[in-house]
Amino acid sequence: MSLFIRLSNRLQILLLQHPNILTSALMKIFYVVDVISYSIVTPQEFLGKRQKIFGNNFAALGRIIVGEYNLTAKIIAEPQQREPYIGRFRCIPERFSKNFLLFLSDQEVKGNTAHKKARSAVLEVVFKPAFNNTESREAKDLLHQLATLAHQHGNPPDLDEISDDIQRTIIQYIMLVLLEVKLSPQQLSSLKTLFFSAKPRESLLISRVKPLAPSANKLQEVKRLEAIALNLIENSPVISRYVPTTDNDLSRTELSTLLLEAIAIAGCLGSESLLRSLLTKVPQDLEIDVEDRFEVLRVVLETARRYAPVNNINTITQAETAVTINGRKRKFPKGTLFSANIGLANLDGTVFKNPLDFNPHRDNLMAALSFNSVGEAKRRECPGRGIAEKMGSDLLVALQCKPTTPVPAKE
Ligand code: HEM
Numbered sequence: 006m007s008l009f010i011r012l013s014n015r016l017q018i019l020l021l022q023h024p025n026i027l028t029s030a031l032m033k034i035f036y037v038v039d040v041i042s043y044s045i046v047t048p049q050e051f052l053g054k055r056q057k058i059f060g061n062n063f064a065a066l067g068r069i070i071v072g073e074y075n076l077t078a079k080i081i082a083e084p085q086q087r088e089p090y091i092g093r094f095r096c097i098p099e100r101f102s103k104n105f106l107l108f109l110s111d112q113e114v115k116g117n118t119a120h121k122k123a124r125s126a127v128l129e130v131v132f133k134p135a136f137n138n139t140e141s142r143e144a145k146d147l148l149h150q151l152a153t154l155a156h157q158h159g160n161p162p163d164l165d166e167i168s169d170d171i172q173r174t175i176i177q178y179i180m181l182v183l184l185e186v187k188l189s190p191q192q193l194s195s196l197k198t199l200f201f202s203a204k205p206r207e208s209l210l211i212s213r214v215k216p217l218a219p220s221a222n223k224l225q226e227v228k229r230l231e232a233i234a235l236n237l238i239e240n241s242p243v244i245s246r247y248v249p250t251t252d253n254d255l256s257r258t259e260l261s262t263l264l265l266e267a268i269a270i271a272g273c274l275g276s277e278s279l280l281r282s283l284l285t286k287v288p289q290d291l292e293i294d295v296e297d298r299f300e301v302l303r304v305v306l307e308t309a310r311r312y313a314p315v316n317n318i319n320t321i322t323q324a325e326t327a328v329t330i331n332g333r334k335r336k337f338p339k340g341t342l343f344s345a346n347i348g349l350a351n352l353d354g355t356v357f358k359n360p361l362d363f364n365p366h367r368d369n370l371m372a373a374l375s376f377n378s379v380g381e382a383k384r385r386e387c388p389g390r391g392i393a394e395k396m397g398s399d400l401l402v403a404l405q406c407k408p409t410t411p412v413p414a415k416e
Pocket residue numbers: 092106107124179267268271272273275276279309314315317318319347375376377384385386387388389390392393
């Protein structure tokens with residue numbers, strides 16, 4: 006296995022250093038092999054195995070994975086040229102809306118104002134006003150119910166037992182807080198399938214990625230589910246109040262479609278990983294003063310640093326770039342696909358002392374890249390950051406309380 010990984014890394018480096026039609030075609034084979042093994046094991050296992058052999062940077066998934074903190078932070082801070090990639094996946098761009106944020110390049114690097122405009126629309130119309138909704142009784146009850154269920158399934162809880170409940174909680178929480186929508190059991194079940202199913206014909210994400218996506222004539226089910234979700238978003242109280250202006254000129258349907266993709270891909274999947282880690286990875290003996298909200302937040306941020314929910318930020322290099330792989334400096338031409346890897350960078354021992362230790366009191370916790378920002382460089386910071394931090398903090402607080410709320414029957 007290790008021999009195959011070494012050979013694959015070496016060949017992918019060579020192919021990326023000599024881009025042409027033939028090498029690009031060969032790279033697609035390496036992408037397919039790697040994306041399948043990445044999906045079979047966990048990201049931590051896939052990345053960790055290679056990190057042990059080569060150090061923080063290596064070639065995999067048809068790109069250069071950069072896990073050295075300084076270069077990762079630099080890539081995240083700089084203007085970014087994007088192509089249709091999400092995390093580990095290469096995507097079918099025609100299956101996404103034209104405003105899908107993750108594919109839009111910044112104006113300085115082959116882009117236009119589209120990313121800035123779409124981002125400002127979702128921030129102003131949806132994300133900023135949503136923060137107040139995290140204080141609502143209904144939002145807190147959802148997290149209390151999840152905490153009660155978790156208590157009933159062991160300490161730490163058995164994730165297999167409560168995985169469906171985690172997913173249901175996240176969908177209800179995000180739809181309530183971002184859009185002020187309360188879902189019927191039927192609507193919740195449709196959204197759960199669309200956002201979390203692993204089946205290519207019904208998952209919003211998998212139906213759009215290579216090589217798993219079905220052909221265009223086999224998309225009926227995913228389209229049916231998307232229509233339900235889009236209808237809910239477009240007619241939500243928040244979007245019904247939205248009136249396009251010269252600054253925010255997306256139509257209601259355009260904004261709703263963009264939100265659907267953002268909630269399904271960026272919102273639900275990142276939050277699922279964060280909540281699963283909060284439920285099982287926070288050390289049992291860690292004392293948390295729940296009255297001190299900053300201390301609670303530090304536990305959420307350390308959990309996100311130690312077990313990054315989102316890993317690969319895919320950008321195209323703007324100049325020839327040198328990367329140290331396995332102790333050797335390798336140069337890659339302008340135009341190479343790089344993946345700034347948050348998960349590896351957050352564990353870079355030259356920046357985070359004893360990186361594998363769970364320590365919410367570490368001095369430089371705020372330097373962690375978990376939400377795709379570094380210092381003041383926030384051009385692509387996750388707009389859901391405040392909501393996700395609050396959801397995680399309120400869940401931790403609920404977990405510290407003795408269970409009192411009765412658990413509702415499953416749908
Ligand atoms: C309430 C839940 C969440 C929502 C609604 C949300 C929404 C979004 C959106 C819309 C973007 C695209 C921003 C852009 O390109 O300008 C984004 C990006 C991102 N989010 Fe979140 N997010 C949520 C939770 C999380 C969590 C829990 C994490 C992990 C700690 C996370 C990490 C990221 C990262 C790393 C990116 C950058 C992805 C990239 O540029 O390729 N998000 N998020």
